[in-house]
Amino acid sequence: MRFRVAKLGSFPFHAQTFDEIRRSLGLSLQDLLGFCLFELAFYIAYRSGMSFSQVAASPFWFPDSILLCALLVSRPQLWWIFILLPLPVRVFSEVAEGIPVWFLLTTFWIDSAKGLIAAIALRHFVGRPFRLETIREFAAFFLFAVLLVPVGSAFFGATARSALGHDYWMSWEQWFLGDALAQMVVTPAILHWCLGISLKARMPDRKRGIEMAVLVAGLIVTGYVATNTGASSIDFAGARFYLPVPFLFWAALRFGMRGASGAIAIIAILAVYGALRGRGPFSDLSPPDITLALQNFLLLRSVPLYVVAAVIAQRKEVEARLRESEDRFRNMANTAPVLLWISGRDALCEFVNQGWLELTGRSLEEVAGEGWLQDVHPDDLQHTQDVYQAAFHAQQPFEIEYRLRRHDGEYRWIMHKGALRHAANGDFLGYVGSAIDMTDRKQAEEGARLLLHAQRLVVMGEFSAAIAHEVRQPLSAILSNADAAAVLLRSPTPALAEIKEIISDIREDDLRANEIVSRVREFLRTQPTPNQPIDVNAAVSDALRFIVADARRRRVHIRADLQDGLPAVLADRTQVQQVLMNLLVNAMDAMDDTAASLRRLTVETKVRSADEVEISVADRGNGIAADQLRRLFEPFFTTKKDGMGLGLSIARSIVTAHRGQIWADNNADGGATFHFTLPVVRDQARQ
Numbered sequence: 039m040r041f042r043v044a045k046l047g048s049f050p051f052h053a054q055t056f057d058e059i060r061r062s063l064g065l066s067l068q069d070l071l072g073f074c075l076f077e078l079a080f081y082i083a084y085r086s087g088m089s090f091s092q093v094a095a096s097p098f099w100f101p102d103s104i105l106l107c108a109l110l111v112s113r114p115q116l117w118w119i120f121i122l123l124p125l126p127v128r129v130f131s132e133v134a135e136g137i138p139v140w141f142l143l144t145t146f147w148i149d150s151a152k153g154l155i156a157a158i159a160l161r162h163f164v165g166r167p168f169r170l171e172t173i174r175e176f177a178a179f180f181l182f183a184v185l186l187v188p189v190g191s192a193f194f195g196a197t198a199r200s201a202l203g204h205d206y207w208m209s210w211e212q213w214f215l216g217d218a219l220a221q222m223v224v225t226p227a228i229l230h231w232c233l234g235i236s237l238k239a240r241m242p243d244r245k246r247g248i249e250m251a252v253l254v255a256g257l258i259v260t261g262y263v264a265t266n267t268g269a270s271s272i273d274f275a276g277a278r279f280y281l282p283v284p285f286l287f288w289a290a291l292r293f294g295m296r297g298a299s300g301a302i303a304i305i306a307i308l309a310v311y312g313a314l315r316g317r318g319p320f321s322d323l324s325p326p327d328i329t330l331a332l333q334n335f336l337l338l339r340s341v342p343l344y345v346v347a348a349v350i351a352q353r354k355e356v357e358a359r360l361r362e363s364e365d366r367f368r369n370m371a372n373t374a375p376v377l378l379w380i381s382g383r384d385a386l387c388e389f390v391n392q393g394w395l396e397l398t399g400r401s402l403e404e405v406a407g408e409g410w411l412q413d414v415h416p417d418d419l420q421h422t423q424d425v426y427q428a429a430f431h432a433q434q435p436f437e438i439e440y441r442l443r444r445h446d447g448e449y450r451w452i453m454h455k456g457a458l459r460h461a462a463n464g465d466f467l468g469y470v471g472s473a474i475d476m477t478d479r480k481q482a483e484e485g486a487r488l489l490l491h492a493q494r495l496v497v498m499g500e501f502s503a504a505i506a507h508e509v510r511q512p513l514s515a516i517l518s519n520a521d522a523a524a525v526l527l528r529s530p531t532p533a534l535a536e537i538k539e540i541i542s543d544i545r546e547d548d549l550r551a552n553e554i555v556s557r558v559r560e561f562l563r564t565q566p567t568p569n570q571p572i573d574v575n576a577a578v579s580d581a582l583r584f585i586v587a588d589a590r591r592r593r594v595h596i597r598a599d600l601q602d603g604l605p606a607v608l609a610d611r612t613q614v615q616q617v618l619m620n621l622l623v624n625a626m627d628a629m630d631d632t633a634a635s636l637r638r639l640t641v642e643t644k645v646r647s648a649d650e651v652e653i654s655v656a657d658r659g660n661g662i663a664a665d666q667l668r669r670l671f672e673p674f675f676t677t678k679k680d681g682m683g684l685g686l687s688i689a690r691s692i693v694t695a696h697r698g699q700i701w702a703d704n705n706a707d708g709g710a711t712f713h714f715t716l717p718v719v720r721d722q723a724r725q
Contacts, residue, residue: 196209223336
């Protein structure tokens, strides 16, 4: 559709399409429809506000509500349009006839400023969307829209009215109450019943629909009796004026802010109807008295009603959020891959998630209280109860390992952890915790402890000949000395001095053999010892004794460069020796193809930093290819024809468990060097 502007005299105007104008202003068709509806609503509100009397201010200044609602629900970029649209209504409306233009323009700017200030304040302190449903929203709305802005604007409005000959303070009171009452009565009704209802909203069910119908009927009947019947009385002391109160609170309690705003709107319409026709309490009253009577009647009923509605709405919202939070927690808990539980102030179980119930095959009622303990293994039950009760009385987090019976009768190892629950004031509420099935990990740890013992057996198997040779030497010496002692003892005059020396030699050889056997037994034991301070150089020397015979057989020359005064390290001595034995064997294997005169193996110890000691094993083999260097410590990776690829992987696991590092690099003069570090005992590190 095109609109063409006619020529004025000889000045032609360029023709523009409607869409071009709309797009140039950044407006949508929905915006244009909103402007049209706003203009119509403002026109009706302005006529209604001006319909009382030009002598007294309107008891409801409806245009304020229309403008504020439009600003609250629209984009700030469009506010200037909503501000300007009322101007032609004010200036050219038939109800403005006889009023000076300067007065119309002055009140236009005052009302525009009121709407802008109130909208900006509410946007700033409440934000969007503004629903007027919580105590915070109602407090901000009452403070700015109902109180502060009307109070401030009343001074300017009273000044303008006094210029027309009206009393200043009476004008101030009428202006303030008219603005405040319109915002208190009309604005909530517009927000909830005109702008807050979606076209897709569901219709109430039959029971609730009947309740709403009875409520509306009661409001109409009691409101009509209160405002349209009886004799004139501006003090509203008669009982009939309180007839609508039960229905008003019914609306607020059952239907929240929407019900309260709708109920007040019904009573306001009936009151205005009676006031315009001079009925009931408004009969025989002057326009100023009618205005004051309306304002008192409605303000006394709307303010407490909205407070009650806001409290009810906020309570319902809090309850809904709590239900939503509880449902969300239960959904998360029931879908979590771990077992979750909660206990209360009485130390009894209050909740377990679906995972726990599925594992044990029990219901929540069976598990609640102390019922969960019936599935704990009898051998673990007392320990589990003792740890939990001690932690509960001390109000401390705890961690327990025990066996829990599965629904099929199999016991599973459980890692059970509890974290403290506290109220907002810090009171202890019990525990919330998790329980993890760690059976597979337990089995894996046991298996790993056995992927370590077996590897030590393999290493010792390789050194069996050397060990046999080393043990045979003291045993042979013992046998020779024993034979010699027997010969001496058969002589008529035994040489006691020589026999004493032989016995001393036998004792020394026996201690030597015992030391060899002890070292082998220590290395081959299944259970590791706890980490404790050890002498690195002593551990290295013991490991070298194991391989010295094999090194001699392979014609490998070993050089030990052990730094004096090394601090003790915190480690498992046997596992450290296992790492060393792996590296020493690998180093000798790497030199199988090296000329015998060049087969040199160097073991070095030194302080790497204030917190670490470094041990290195260097060989003179062919070195390590670049593509193999980064894969050396991967499980099952090997460069040996008959290797399993587990030695270096195990070595890395041991070093990592000791909070150390292990790595390898090629030497500049040939061969490769393997390094690993161990942490220094902390007290010595600080020294």
